[in-house]
Amino acid sequence: MTNKAIAQDTLAKISKAGFAHAATRIVSEEFHELQAENGAINLMRTNFETDVAITGIKDQKKASLSVNKTDPETLDSTVDTLSDMARGASPDEAYGIAEHQPSETFDAGPSEPDYDRMYDRIVEVQDYAKNQYPDLHFGSVAITFGNRRSVYVNSNDVLFESRRGVYQVSTMFTSKKGKKTSSMNYFGYSAYDLDTPIREMMNADELMRQSTEQTETQNIPGKFNGDMIITPNALGSFVGFLTGKIGDGALISGTSVYKDKLGEAVTSDKLTLRSCPVDADVCSGYWVTGDGYKAENSTILEDGVLNSYLLGLYGANKTGLPRAVNAGGCYQVDGGDLALADMISGVEQGILIARFSGGNPNDRGDFSGIAKNSYYIKDGKIQFPIKETTVSGNMVSLLKSVKAVSRERVNFGSSIFPWVLTEGVTAS
Amino acid sequence: MQIAEIDLSRYSNQYSSYTELRLHENRLLNISLLNGDIVSNMQDTNGGVSARVFDQGAWGFSSNPNATNDAIEATIQAATRNAEFLAKRGGDPDVHLPSSKASANSDSNTRKPRKSQDEIIAFLKSIDEYVGEHCPDIVARQVILNCLDMEKKLQTSDGSAGHNTNSRAIIAVKLTTRNEAGDPIELSQAIGDRGQFEDVFESPERIHNAVDELYKHLMNKKTAVKPVSGYHDVILASDLAGILAHEAIGHTTEADIVREGSIAGDYLGERVASDLVTLIDFANSHNGEVLPMPIYMDDEGVESLDAVLIENGILKSFMHNKDSAQHFGMPLTGNARAFSYTDEPLIRMRNTAILPGKDKLEDMIASIDDGYLLMRPTNGQADTTSEFMFGVQMGYEIKNGKLGHAITDTTISGVAFDMLKEVTMLSDEMEWGCAGMCGKKQPMPVGMGGPAVKTKVYIGGE
Numbered sequence: 102m103t104n105k106a107i108a109q110d111t112l113a114k115i116s117k118a119g120f121a122h123a124a125t126r127i128v129s130e131e132f133h134e135l136q137a138e139n140g141a142i143n144l145m146r147t148n149f150e151t152d153v154a155i156t157g158i159k160d161q162k163k164a165s166l167s168v169n170k171t172d173p174e175t176l177d178s179t180v181d182t183l184s185d186m187a188r189g190a191s192p193d194e195a196y197g198i199a200e201h202q203p204s205e206t207f208d209a210g211p212s213e214p215d216y217d218r219m220y221d222r223i224v225e226v227q228d229y230a231k232n233q234y235p236d237l238h239f240g241s242v243a244i245t246f247g248n249r250r251s252v253y254v255n256s257n258d259v260l261f262e263s264r265r266g267v268y269q270v271s272t273m274f275t276s277k278k279g280k281k282t283s284s285m286n287y288f289g290y291s292a293y294d295l296d297t298p299i300r301e302m303m304n305a306d307e308l309m310r311q312s313t314e315q316t317e318t319q320n321i322p323g324k325f326n327g328d329m330i331i332t333p334n335a336l337g338s339f340v341g342f343l344t345g346k347i348g349d350g351a352l353i354s355g356t357s358v359y360k361d362k363l364g365e366a367v368t369s370d371k372l373t374l375r376s377c378p379v380d381a382d383v384c385s386g387y388w389v390t391g392d393g394y395k396a397e398n399s400t401i402l403e404d405g406v407l408n409s410y411l412l413g414l415y416g417a418n419k420t421g422l423p424r425a426v427n428a429g430g431c432y433q434v435d436g437g438d439l440a441l442a443d444m445i446s447g448v449e450q451g452i453l454i455a456r457f458s459g460g461n462p463n464d465r466g467d468f469s470g471i472a473k474n475s476y477y478i479k480d481g482k483i484q485f486p487i488k489e490t491t492v493s494g495n496m497v498s499l500l501k502s503v504k505a506v507s508r509e510r511v512n513f514g515s516s517i518f519p520w521v522l523t524e525g526v527t528a529s
Numbered sequence: 530m531q532i533a534e535i536d537l538s539r540y541s542n543q544y545s546s547y548t549e550l551r552l553h554e555n556r557l558l559n560i561s562l563l564n565g566d567i568v569s570n571m572q573d574t575n576g577g578v579s580a581r582v583f584d585q586g587a588w589g590f591s592s593n594p595n596a597t598n599d600a601i602e603a604t605i606q607a608a609t610r611n612a613e614f615l616a617k618r619g620g621d622p623d624v625h626l627p628s629s630k631a632s633a634n635s636d637s638n639t640r641k642p643r644k645s646q647d648e649i650i651a652f653l654k655s656i657d658e659y660v661g662e663h664c665p666d667i668v669a670r671q672v673i674l675n676c677l678d679m680e681k682k683l684q685t686s687d688g689s690a691g692h693n694t695n696s697r698a699i700i701a702v703k704l705t706t707r708n709e710a711g712d713p714i715e716l717s718q719a720i721g722d723r724g725q726f727e728d729v730f731e732s733p734e735r736i737h738n739a740v741d742e743l744y745k746h747l748m749n750k751k752t753a754v755k756p757v758s759g760y761h762d763v764i765l766a767s768d769l770a771g772i773l774a775h776e777a778i779g780h781t782t783e784a785d786i787v788r789e790g791s792i793a794g795d796y797l798g799e800r801v802a803s804d805l806v807t808l809i810d811f812a813n814s815h816n817g818e819v820l821p822m823p824i825y826m827d828d829e830g831v832e833s834l835d836a837v838l839i840e841n842g843i844l845k846s847f848m849h850n851k852d853s854a855q856h857f858g859m860p861l862t863g864n865a866r867a868f869s870y871t872d873e874p875l876i877r878m879r880n881t882a883i884l885p886g887k888d889k890l891e892d893m894i895a896s897i898d899d900g901y902l903l904m905r906p907t908n909g910q911a912d913t914t915s916e917f918m919f920g921v922q923m924g925y926e927i928k929n930g931k932l933g934h935a936i937t938d939t940t941i942s943g944v945a946f947d948m949l950k951e952v953t954m955l956s957d958e959m960e961w962g963c964a965g966m967c968g969k970k971q972p973m974p975v976g977m978g979g980p981a982v983k984t985k986v987y988i989g990g991e
Contacts, residue, residue: 132871139788142619143852145611146590148871152575164646165571169594182572189647190570191654220618240789275790275913282792285913324758353563354669356705356713413570458910460920460940460989464705464713469758469940469989471918489916491758491942491989529758529989 104129105262107171108254114180116256120157120187122198124255127171128152133214136243137223140231145216157183161192174500195418199393201257202387207388210293214246217335219268220258226272226299232314236276240285244295245269253389261389267514268292269385270299276312283315286474288334288457291385291514301368303511304333311455311474311486318488321452322476324529328451328490328504330444330478333511333518336434337459340374340518342466342496343367343428344401347409349416356464358497359407363422366405369503372521373435374402376411376427383431385515390428398424405501433517437506444507444522447480452528454494469493472528488495494526532576533692535596537684543605544686544962546612547583547626549829550605551683552596553577553870558676558726560650562657563629564669567650576680577870580605585620592698623741626851628892629861630688633833637678637696639727649674649726653700656736660702663737664744668713669705674698676726677974679826689830695822697721697974698729699964702740708751716922717749717965718905720811723821723976729805746904746923749935752925756936758990762900763941764893764927767960769906770979773810774881775965776909777909777917777945782838782846783864783876783969784853792946795818796844802949804842811880812834812863820880821963826863828874833863839949850876868971875969886955893954895930901988902927903941915945940989954983 102110104127134146153176154167164186168179183397223242230237248266254257271289275282288305300306331339343359351357359367377398378386390396391415400408409425410416417424446452452472459470472492477484500523507520540550554576561569578601579592589611593600596991644652657672664670680694699721706714720739722729730736780786781793784917788794795799802808809815812833813823824833829851836848847857850865853876865874894902907920920940926933961978 138785141586142615143586144590144873145615146587146873147607147611148590149594150592150871151594163567163570165569167571167573167575169575169577186570186572186646189645189650191567191650195566216614238790240786253540268743273789277790280792280795282790282914284916285789300728349568350563353566353568354671354705356669356715358713419566458912458918460918460938461907463922464715464936467938471916471940471942473912489944489987490941491940493758493989527758527990 104250105252108252111153111176111180112254113255114176115155115183116156118184120159121315122486123156124198124253124257126154126251126253127212128241130247130249132245132247134243134245135216135219135223136241137227137239140227140239142220147158155179155183156198157187158196158198159187160188161194161196162190163193163196164190168486195415197414197418198255198257199259199414202259202395204260205395206482207263209300210384215295219246220245222295222299229300230309233258234309236313236316237309238277240273240275241273253393255393257395259396263388268295274309274312276316281316283312284401284473286312287400293332294424297307298390298496303513308334315474319488319529321487325450326525326529327520328448328524329526330448330451331454331521331523332453332455332519335454335457336501336518336521337516338459339496339499340432340434342462343409343500344432348411351424352410352412353416353419353476358464358466362407363410365407367407368402368405368500370405371437371499371503371506372402372405373400375400375433376429376431377433378427378431380431382512382517383515386431396428399426409441431515434506434519434521436508436510436519439505439507441507442447442511444505444520445478445483448478448481450528451478452476452481452487454489454492466496468496492526493529498525499523532682533682535682538690538833539680540601540605541686543602545609547579548605548657548686549683551579551681551828551870553579553681555869556678560653560674562653562672565657575869579603580608581873582607582608582612583626585616585622586624587612587615589613589615589622590873590875620868624855627854627861628687629831631691631830631832632689633691633693635693635823635825637694637724639725639775641727644727652730652733655733657698659733659737660704660740661740665706666748667704667706669715671703678725683845685830687812687830689826690961691826693825695723695964696725697723698726698823700736702729702743704743704747706747706751714747714750716743716750718743722963723823724751724928744866746935750923752939753935755990756901756939756990758866758988760985760987763986764897764898764902765982765984766782766902766904767979767981768962769903770883770982771962771977772906772909773966774883774979775878775910775975775977777915777920778808778838779810779878779881780911780969781915781945782848784847784849784857785876786913787855788846788853792915793844793847800842801844802842803952805840805886805952805955806842806949806964807883807884808839809835809837809882810848810864810878811882821961822879822921822974823881824863824866827865829865830865831861831863831865833879836862847874848878850874866973868973870905872971873947875971875974877967878975880978881961882978883955883980883982884979885959888954888956890956890981893956893981894927894932896954896983897927898929900927901925901936902932911945917945918941918942941986942986942989943986948986950985952982953984956981
């Protein structure tokens, strides 16, 4: 049986068990990996993975269950368990499934891995680093290829099928000079092909170069309140606060600082943030949301104004607010009109933060953490890599204080981010 | 998949070089209540077979969700082909793994009748109702249950064999109130232990007590003051000592991290801490007590042994898998574990703790004129340099030897191998935490523990 037939058969079983609303998603993936550790390619992996996720709503009581087997005995037993689970649940009028939409099929990327090219790209980047940056040490370099097929059906006659084949590249490295060790750093991206050498992707070469000079770090001259340039590699830590506070959990509990802010300016007008799961430039996106809707791209912030929350169907029903047209992720921040070099030259005193190692901000947005792989800026020039430097502030204020956004952006395959200049951050 | 019924020894004639064959199933139960509504009611069962084959310095790995005879044979063949592919392109015939033969069987399944989903949900609702009745000044509440069973059956070509199940059940409670300015103030706590739900949560009393304690601290936090940033004398309560042992020190002494450039590689045999400090990654038990994550044989078929990392302040050893033990020429410790059937075993901690000292907590507090008692972490990260950062969601000022105001959320940081040299007191009581989920490439449940520790750390803030 095909996964589509199994999904439809399982859906029928759930409905027959008395569920008024039912949904089934089956994902199967062939996963391939080559991994190098400490300079040698030492792991080749081939995994075959399956996931069957079923949801049922009976008397407005909901249960969800997933297994990774598709044989009839397992699925029969799974549906029985789903009934037991729903019996103990509480009814909630907000539970629902996606309404009817026209069936669609989606497809992107190659179907088979190119192992020779995977192997050669790993060797190439390691050889490059060995020659160009002798102090740099790759703890790991891995390239994976996943060919993922998905089918979603629900009892409102929804059927979506998709397939995507994508490579993921990930690295982790440090530099060492005698007993002096840099902070570890990493980069990674996803791509439909491996046509471009790894060192030429994103800002990979710059990160490797920076690592070698980060064996010699200095303390900042003293505590100061100043500017902070957030690199694309670190921007997710800051944007993530906002996106985390506009989803189901924070809005249903009523604790979000962005509650009742739809249509209002919540950040600097320099920021436009989009969620683009179906953008052609994003190869780690998705076509169907977890609750069974065809995904669309959306603009979450437009010139600082909050255009959309990230509510799923349950959150929307629970709060009475509009459902988002996607499930978030695949974020893009629009580029500005300032060159990065000009951004740096305009900073009197500040930090260029490339990695933020911080505590989870509290609900108010207060944060503090260590600026890793980062630099001290003075009089418009990058001075030196820093050590043991804490940056602190408030996420809400920080996003309101964005002064400029760079023209240049970095495409990670899953997100596209620029450099962002903000102010009012305490460094100590 | 009935792991117990599958005989792995029948496949041993298919091994062409060193091979690990593992049946592995994870069973997860998650139920979440948000303000009384069930926002998650889900179960996940994920399992299958994996094979890992070593050939001339390289590993071939393959996995399949089915554990039929054909699937198991195909998995061994695929892993063997993968290892041969790498061996042909760059193998080193002189690399040989240390041999080890062990046997272990353990079962964490409850002997009590299993509770139905109805009964478990009713239990959680009773906790939620208790919170509603006893915590009047809150604006949001969450009660989240996570139960995990990990069942593994292993056979290696060295002759190791074992069938082990590890379970743990955790209930997390998060409470949110508002201060006078209307800002949300939150605190959370995880309560649980090794074992299945029926054994861990026999009665709700333990959770009621934890909720009462949590609410008391939350009310104190409504009027919290900001800590002063800078280096301070502090007492890290056992929750923080545990995460310090795991994140800041433990990871730097995992031998794969040492190979990647961890600073610990330069200090073996040298003083890295005050002589008060002894830090051990326990395999399964200590002082006759079975620890939160007992491992008797690892996923490479190696007997799990305690790894004494720091003894009286001296860095003594690292944690190893077969690869790293071969590379460093050191003894095996049995630290290799895989989270899922799709994962290869990595060097992972088991139960990592600083051993207690002889001081009383009240004497430790009394010894500080101006500092902080830091009680509960949120998250933590560490670096190959041993620089660490932990979020702290609960703490108090210490003024003139007495506890003062609660403090707002903050982070603490430092360089572990410097900070450990500043340890001047350790309490005589230690506590173990069971809720840790380490995130090194794969997630992994871990135990961590320790006494209260008096030292100096940098406190972040404006």
